[in-house]
Amino acid sequence: MSPFPHPLPPLPAATLTLGDLRGVRASGVAAGIKASGRPDVALLVADSRLACAGIFTKNAFAAAPVRVCREHLSKSGGHFRAIVVNSGNANACTGAAGEADARRMAALVAEKLGCPVEEVLVFSTGVIGHRLPMEKIEKGINLAFDALAAGPDAGRAFLTAIQTTDAYPKEAGDAIDGVRVAGVCKGAGMIHPDMATMLAFVGTDAPLSPAELAWLAPAVAKKSFNAVHVDSHPSTNDSFFLFSTGNEAVANGGAPSANIAAVQRALVAVSNRLAWLIARDGEGATKVTTVTVRGATSDDAARAIADRVAASGLVRTALFGNDPNWGRFVSQVGNAREVVDAQALVCTLQGVEVFRSGEPRPFDAGSLSKAMAVEDVALDLSLRDGDGEAMLMTSDLSYRYVEVNAEYTT
């Protein structure tokens, strides 16, 4: 037992799951890749080919499945029939042999479906630097095909099989203004490069073309998965996959009937919830702090400032300790080269203004500390340099983080 308990938030069930989307079936099975015997192969199959888009890690050591996905999406013009995922092994830093394994994994699924191999997308998450156990993968794929089903249980089976160090399953889904969206993800706020990765799969019944999805994916990620501060340490396998179960006519280039603004709002709402769940599951995290920067010279500048604040161990430990230590927040803004007029900074913590015009503002430290002892903390940093803004969700830095990470592989 750890001396540092890691209390978990209550988990509301999603109203809508991946398995509830139109024309898709899903499954998750145990193939023995994980030593624990837990489910480790997940499969999602569409009745017909669907439109999709993907965003992948920018890490120079991008894992074999990431490289294969990029190639397949390019060849298929943003279409797919199936997604196959294994957990327990990241197939990263495995050289040419690892890439052949990833291709073989996709090919096994394509053979079953009788579809072009580029219509199968492949994802891996787990330990880095070890070859995939291909016999187990093949066995798992066969089992997963046998288990395919529609409905909530199938969606949750898929979700269970993609998890690694997650403390709880992460799902979100709802019909928002008539737009049905469902998604699952895995990953912890401070991401293990070993048990690598954030993987997120989000689908909507709204009819969208590949081009629309390719435009929506980064816009949605900006307010969700890319707004999770991952300890300046993105993994080799990070992937966000977005798809539409809308009719084939649209997937093949016909005119979409959806209200794109409403679709975007619904996708952002669901994806943001998934990303919050990742930040909340930061190793040892006790809360999620949303850092908002407004009034920077540009959105990129705002993001750089938010990143710098969220990256500081001093900031993160203050958040863990419920310490309204404005000096730590403010001095990190002062360190950001992107700030033009630092004297204009206003720093507001949980709605309480603590710093303005280069000087601290009077506040009651005791009651502000109490206000910080919650699951959601808001840190607002306002500048007067321009219209740029950014939002980041970050986990805090606790004893438990050190414990989880100090003794891992050995």
Place this chain on the structure above:
Amino acid sequence: MSPFPHPLPPLPAATLTLGDLRGVRASGVAAGIKASGRPDVALLVADSRLACAGIFTKNAFAAAPVRVCREHLSKSGGHFRAIVVNSGNANACTGAAGEADARRMAALVAEKLGCPVEEVLVFSTGVIGHRLPMEKIEKGINLAFDALAAGPDAGRAFLTAIQTTDAYPKEAGDAIDGVRVAGVCKGAGMIHPDMATMLAFVGTDAPLSPAELAWLAPAVAKKSFNAVHVDSHPSTNDSFFLFSTGNEAVANGGAPSANIAAVQRALVAVSNRLAWLIARDGEGATKVTTVTVRGATSDDAARAIADRVAASGLVRTALFGNDPNWGRFVSQVGNAREVVDAQALVCTLQGVEVFRSGEPRPFDAGSLSKAMAVEDVALDLSLRDGDGEAMLMTSDLSYRYVEVNAEYTT
């Protein structure tokens, strides 16, 4: 008592102290600024005005004493008669009133010496956002003048009075190839923005002009104080002050007689030792890891890559846990935009090659873990992009770091 003991390294005494340099006297006294009653006003006075140079924080909220020092150095053309330091209060984020206090502190010393006020340099370190207790400062300055003396005890009294959260005093000094250099500093590897600051004072008896010192200061800092990774969180008060007790003729522009290369080597050796002591005193640190990047496109690129690796909580906890977890080191190099050919990366830990050509190398994890359980760990990252190189000293991330920082002001 903390449940996380913080073992300290043995402390070899410096062969040469600030008080041993020619023509300077020093002192350190208790003026009641610190609630603990420990020494908190330090003074160093030169018999005649000397040549000097300073490097200061780039933080936009640079403290009042930093702004005053910059102005004084500019007005005096790189000359000084006295340094006055208080600990226990950083005089940062104190607005116009704080700047007046810093000027007054310098003026009090200048009056005593009958010298121009710009020949007095003023430094503060401690809590942010509180006005200096000027009565105590004035009392401390009077006491410090009474206590001025030459010799090792005086140098150490100065050192004691500049400390804040330091776990041990930090001094270094020696005659290296005939060049006498002595220095003191304060600060911990992960620097408190509250008990703000790294302050470093290094002097040499070698005759140097202000111009030479202004050239040497950044060159020396690059291999010492600027090579300490400070958790991406430089403080509002960071200062490095370098001076020469060489003859006044030189200080006033005459030709120096020193071998500048030998002087630089000696200054680097002493300053590097001081910087190591800061990294080793990182809050809760159990070791210093020297991250060396070679073969980058430029020195700046190498530094950016080293920074990224040293900034990762996953890297720092692996170092704390003696975990030869190459995936964490390598994937951070993969995240650095400055890397051109990531496949050329060779990663060597404590002399053991663990990664080459995109794949792990076989090694004995148990014996490498043992080799990491020491005070000095070497992490070498070799690229083939160019001739750029950089070195960083970083502390590890332990339970004790969280403990020290999670509950500070409240």
